[in-house]
Amino acid sequence: MKFYVCIKQVPDVDAPIQIKDGNLIQDTDRMILNAYDASAVEEALVLTEEDDDSEVEVVLVGPDKAQETIRKALAMGADKATHIKTNGDENFDSGTYARILAKFFEDKEYDVISCGKQSQDTDAGLTGGMLAQHLDLPYATNAVGLELEDGNLIVKRQGDSGQEVIALPQPCLVTCSNDMNEPRIPSLKGIMQSKRKPMESVELEDLGLDESALQPKTEVTGYMEKPGREPGQKFEGEPDELAEKVAHLLDEEENVV
């Protein structure tokens, strides 16, 4: 079976963040594979490992620098990759990425397309659903478990109150939560092999997208620090006394119990 996993290179949210004049200053040395996409790659590898005829291909839209992220996915075990190249300075929004990916998949054959449920920098969580709509595929989002069953992808997704078990006939699309697995850390052998695995580069122009399709409908106009919480009170000492004190503060000062 053919599994495509759409991946994205994102800044590491654990790295220190600086804002200058409303702009986000990102440390380009701290760019990583989006954690949710890493789970999607891991799950594709697990689901296809018994089947020798299967192939896992990763697709990334991004600048040259993002090739290191593609190599990471190949080192984890993906078979091949396509890099859809951008300059990296475009103001693409979720809609733009979805239209680019939709154009790429237009003439492709596949059983499953997967991706992370959101990217960890913007947390927008829109691209997967958009892509499914453009390709007219049955889809499910926020998957916490996947299984294959006779032409169906069985998705367990976290809904508002419980976990919904959904059978999607292939071809289909699924977006993955990072709760479904622990992505493997590439082995040395995997890293060596990744350098010889095929990576095809596609220029954005070659996809034949209309100019209008590349126009984002939303735009980030600036970033700012979050208004910080006032430093609170920290108590140390006898547990009984502390418990009593804080319980009364919640009642008398805050009126929240």
Add this chain to the structure above:
Amino acid sequence: MSTLLTHIAISDGKIKRSSLEVLSHLRQQAEANGHDTEAVIIDQNASQYVDQVKEYGPSTIYTIEDPIFENHRNTPLLKALGQVMDEADPHVFAFGSTESTKDILGALAARQDAAVLSDVSEFELTDEGIKARRPVMAAKILSDSVAKGDKILVSVRSGSYDLDESSADSEVVNLDFSIDESDIKATLRDIIGADSDKIDLSEAETIVAAGRGAKDDEGQELINELASVLNAGIGASRALTEAGVMDPSLQIGQTGKVVSPQLYIAVGISGAIQHVAGMANSKVIVAINKDPDAPIFDIADYGIVGDLYKVLPPFIEELKKIKS
């Protein structure tokens, strides 16, 4: 004059409070800018909720009532939402940000060729569309965004706006709906762990959240007792849901639910940024942790440095006294 439409989400037989928060805000925006406020209810018993929605003053309430909406399924919901958009032709269509909303928002935007901003914490109308503020980078910072165009979708984090009633004699428009089962390629086979008695975390006034420190049976028992005294919802850090100690639907954080209760008590939670992303907007935060350097203390209003097994029993006793 444009139409500002709000989706009224129904869950476990109740209107989601976040929908009414959004409707309250949109009505205020409509009044300030001379626009029209409308609402839509899509549910197996949609008409039941009309009277309650009237209290929030939309001029028109659309209902789509069909048994297919008993459970969340994205294909029929998308069809119904598209039908309402064709009928109401909204300039802005706003949603409370639930898991069900997250499941359809991108697809709906693509289907309607609409601009979309998800999970915002504030938004207002502008001449060109809307501008919105949203937390990004695991909610460490905020971004301002604009969405332009005739059709804009926006989803709003729960707790972003206060409820504001302003009763109106709304016109009710029932829209016919039908869908062939054969058009729904996805099959909903089962729903696991849905428990309608549980307190909905996204709407809870008080939340007791357990972390790695409260992993064993004794810790869980203390958490349950504390929650019961405070009539609180119970949440968990990712460490506990991943370990299978607590149900995944209880996870609070970047990956799980985003909550904004009046009181949040973090027990044995270290406070990784991914967890903080989901609870930093709580009004009062209490942290109980034995590690004095745990990052949770940086954002807690009241921090108790101590062993939760020694702190919680007297804390629970004292709260019982206060409540009685």
